Amino acid sequence: MGWDIGGVNTKAARLNSNAPPDCRSTSLPYELQRQPSLLSDTLRTAAWQIGAERDDCHAVTMTAELSQFFRTKREGVGFVLDALEATFPSERLHVYTVSGRFVSPEAAREDPLGVAASNWAATASWVGRWIPNCILIDVGSTTSDLIPIRQGRIAAWGRTDPERLRTGELVYTGALRTPVEAIARRLRFRDATIALAAEGFALSGDVHLWLGGIRPEEYTCPTPDGRPAIREYAGERLARSVCADRDLLDDADIDQLATGLAFEQTRNLCEALRAIRERCPELDTAVVTGLGEFIAAGAARLVGLKVCPLAEKLHGSSQTAPATAVAYLLRTHLSRSP
Numbered sequence: 284m285g286w287d288i289g290g291v292n293t294k295a296a297r298l299n300s301n302a303p304p305d306c307r308s309t310s311l312p313y314e315l316q317r318q319p320s321l322l323s324d325t326l327r328t329a330a331w332q333i334g335a336e337r338d339d340c341h342a343v344t345m346t347a348e349l350s351q352f353f354r355t356k357r358e359g360v361g362f363v364l365d366a367l368e369a370t371f372p373s374e375r376l377h378v379y380t381v382s383g384r385f386v387s388p389e390a391a392r393e394d395p396l397g398v399a400a401s402n403w404a405a406t407a408s409w410v411g412r413w414i415p416n417c418i419l420i421d422v423g424s425t426t427s428d429l430i431p432i433r434q435g436r437i438a439a440w441g442r443t444d445p446e447r448l449r450t451g452e453l454v455y456t457g458a459l460r461t462p463v464e465a466i467a468r469r470l471r472f473r474d475a476t477i478a479l480a481a482e483g484f485a486l487s488g489d490v491h492l493w494l495g496g497i498r499p500e501e502y503t504c505p506t507p508d509g510r511p512a513i514r515e516y517a518g519e520r521l522a523r524s525v526c527a528d529r530d531l532l533d534d535a536d537i538d539q540l541a542t543g544l545a546f547e548q549t550r551n552l553c554e555a556l557r558a559i560r561e562r563c564p565e566l567d568t569a570v571v572t573g574l575g576e577f578i579a580a581g582a583a584r585l586v587g588l589k590v591c592p593l594a595e596k597l598h599g600s601s602q603t604a605p606a607t608a609v610a611y612l613l614r615t616h617l618s619r620s621p
Contacts, residue, residue, distance in 0.1 A: 284330065284341045285610025287402045287603065288363055290315050290350035291460070291504060292424065293322075295329040296607040297339070298614060306610070307333040308603035312503035316352040322366040330370075341371055342385070342613035343378045344402040344605055348395070349444070360395035364388045377616070379405050379609050381442050385616055400444050402605035403428040403453075404437060409608035410570050411435040414591065417568040418559060420552070420583060421604065422575030424459035424488075424504065428452065429555050431563045438563060451555035456548055458497060458575030460504050461487040463524050467547040472539060477525055483507050485520035487548065492517040493541045496577050545578075552582035560586060572601040 287294040296308040309332045313325045348359025367376055368388055378391040381401045391398045407419050407430040415435035421428040429452050431438040441447035448455070456466065464479040466487060471477075484507055491497045493514055502512030508523075510516040518537045522528050525540065532540075560566065569583035572593035580590045594601040 284335055284339045285606040285608070285613065286326075286341060286343045286345075286367075287605040287609070288322075288326075288343070288345040288347050289402075290347045290352075293325050293329055294603040294606040295326075295333060295335075296603050296610050297330075297333045297335055298610050299334075306607055308607055309333050310603050314504075315347050315350045319352055319362070322347075322363070323370045326366060326370045337372075338375070339371075340375050340377060340613060340617065341367070342405075342609040343367060343376060343398075344405050344609050345398065346400050346402055348399045356399045357395040360399055361392055364391060377613055379612065383408055383437075385613060396443060402609070403430060403447075405609040405612060406430075406572070406605045407432055407437045407439070409611055410593065411437065413596065414568060414570055416566055417570050417591070418556065418563070418566050418583075418588065419570045419572070420556075420579035422552075422571075422573040422579045423457050423602075424574050425455070425457040425461065427454040427456055427552060427555075427573075427575070427579070429454065429552070429559055431559050431566060433563065433566070440562075451558050454552060454555050456551055457487060458491055458573070458578060459486065459488040459502065461548075463487065463490065463521070463544055466490075466544050466551070470540065470543040470547070472525065472543070473536070479524050480526050484523040485517075487544070488512070489517040489520045490541045490544045490548075491575075491578075493521060493537060494545060496545075497574065501574060549578060549582045549585065552578065553585050556582055556586045556588070560588075572604045574602050576601055 285296040291314050293313050294310045299305040345363050348356040353359035376388050377385040378398050379401050380397045381404045411432040417432050419430040439452050441450040441452050447453035463485045464481045469476050469478050488502045499512050521540050522532045569588040570591050571579035583590050
């Protein structure tokens with residue numbers, strides 16, 4: 284079993300054989316901050332959905348420690364480990380570190396920053412085994428990881444989230460949860476430039492739902508206005524982002540707003556990619572994955588990279604890539620252990 288336990292989504296994968304087609308995975312929307320007591324139940328549900336058995340080994344990555352429910356990352360790591368140990372046998376839990384090792388839950392508690400936000404490292408380590416020179420671009424619901432890989436090894440400058448934000452290897456933009464005013468403060472609209480209201484009226488999910496990049500069932504977070512995640516209401520939320528409504532704006536206006544926001548989001552990723560390419564000019568391939576794989580692919584092509592979808596290697600959903608990757612890494616680790 285592989286786990287990627289986040290603050291708003293819990294993802295799991297189970298390997299049934301050495302062949303990727305026999306890997307089952309699931310992703311459950313679950314906001315830890317709203318219902319922290321349900322983490323163990325969520326883990327059990329995810330495990331049941333993909334046929335987990337009691338004697339399975341569990342490889343664990345997490346990002347849930349950043350939830351505002353916790354005052355420190357140490358507290359968050361401990362909370363996640365408590366839930367895991369309450370759900371599965373402790374001796375079968377293997378926690379993945381940013382440095383690429385598996386440690387026991389006890390050791391993870393002693394070094395919480397070493398296991399916090401380790402999912403990107405698991406995906407990059409696994410990708411490096413079959414595409415040794417590339418840039419991994421994982422655009423999720425909330426954030427984007429841009430990881431250079433050289434000769435099969437992670438070549439990232441940053442390791443912790445603050446370091447990765449500084450180096451541009453972590454970009455806080457995603458396909459679903461990003462407020463549109465965090466994508467762009469101003470947009471061209473009706474032959475002029477207009478400021479966006481910093482009021483949380485619309486999300487990137489509304490942009491991509493309107494444009495067809497995501498489906499309604501993939502809009503798994505609460506909408507800003509509490510109305511359904513369908514295109515009609517996405518248009519209303521986008522209109523509100525410029526303090527208007529659908530009596531004032533027609534479909535062409537919403538198209539212009541959504542297209543402009545999608546362009547700005549892609550441009551932000553392009554800036555980070557260009558900085559990485561300056562350091563690693565020999566890397567000419569982007570491995571793209573995540574809910575926002577289409578965003579990653581668009582940015583990669585704009586900076587001149589060849590695009591390789593990770594889903595082709597996974598033979599399934601790329602939205603659970605870290606969970607799948609860490610499961611494969613644990614299988615290899617255990618096969619080498621005496």
